[in-house]
Amino acid sequence: xxxxxxxxxxxxxxxxxxxxxxxxxxxxxxxxxxxxxxxxxxxxxxxxxxxxxxxxxxxxxxxxxxxxxxxxxxxxxxxxxxxxxxxxxxxxxxxxxxxxxxxxxxxxxx
Amino acid sequence: xxxxxxxxxxxxxxxxxxxxxxxxxxxxxxxxxxxxxxxxxxxxxxxxxxxxxxxxxxxxxxxxxxxxxxxxxxxxxxxxxxxxxxxxxxxxxxxxxxxxxxxxxxxxxxxxxx
Numbered sequence: 001x002x003x004x005x006x007x008x009x010x011x012x013x014x015x016x017x018x019x020x021x022x023x024x025x026x027x028x029x030x031x032x033x034x035x036x037x038x039x040x041x042x043x044x045x046x047x048x049x050x051x052x053x054x055x056x057x058x059x060x061x062x063x064x065x066x067x068x069x070x071x072x073x074x075x076x077x078x079x080x081x082x083x084x085x086x087x088x089x090x091x092x093x094x095x096x097x098x099x100x101x102x103x104x105x106x107x108x109x110x
Numbered sequence: 111x112x113x114x115x116x117x118x119x120x121x122x123x124x125x126x127x128x129x130x131x132x133x134x135x136x137x138x139x140x141x142x143x144x145x146x147x148x149x150x151x152x153x154x155x156x157x158x159x160x161x162x163x164x165x166x167x168x169x170x171x172x173x174x175x176x177x178x179x180x181x182x183x184x185x186x187x188x189x190x191x192x193x194x195x196x197x198x199x200x201x202x203x204x205x206x207x208x209x210x211x212x213x214x215x216x217x218x219x220x221x222x223x224x
Contacts, residue, residue, distance in 0.1 A: 041220075046214060
């Protein structure tokens with residue numbers, strides 16, 4: 001079982017709709033979770049961090065964490081073409097290492 | 111706000127040559143990480159330094175070495191370059207000493223080995 005799993009996509013979402021990105025992780029002791037956005041050829045950009053169960057909202061982005069289910073998600077409301085990118089889920093493991101998922105490619109359809 | 115600085119941004123080398131990549135972390139950040147990202151791949155962790163000491167080692171080849179200096183900047187030294195070393199190399203920094211693990215990435219160095 002991979003430590004951090006994401007659907008590779010591409011996930012196609014109409015402009016203005018809600019994009020939902022999902023991530024599961026295997027290490028139950030993980031405490032820190034991050035979402036990065038990466039445009040092609042560019043560096044990953046931290047867009048959300050979440051540490052406790054529940055929802056965390058920042059503008060059009062909402063991160064959701066469910067530690068019991070070992071599941072973290074990212075919702076993007078009112079999706080824009082500029083949101084088209086690869087979204088990397090990252091988890092801090094038991095030895096304080098950050099582990100990245102392989103990313104989900106999101107394509108917003110104009 | 112100041113970000114992570116990497117230099118050079120682009121580098122072209124021939125096989126068997128050496129390369130040195132530099133990273134300047136966000137001011138007051140105490141931890142530096144190096145990643146390698148091939149086309150279509152997620153970032154692969156190479157090595158990290160906390161307070162100028164190596165703190166963790168990932169999939170870094172023996173041909174590569176790195177260090178963090180007294181001013182917290184870090185250098186990744188790559189020798190006997192191979193075609194497969196062509197990739198984007200990212201440096202990231204964090205303020206690990208205060209218990210935060212949020213990593214902020216630099217713009218990367220694109221290394222091409224011919």
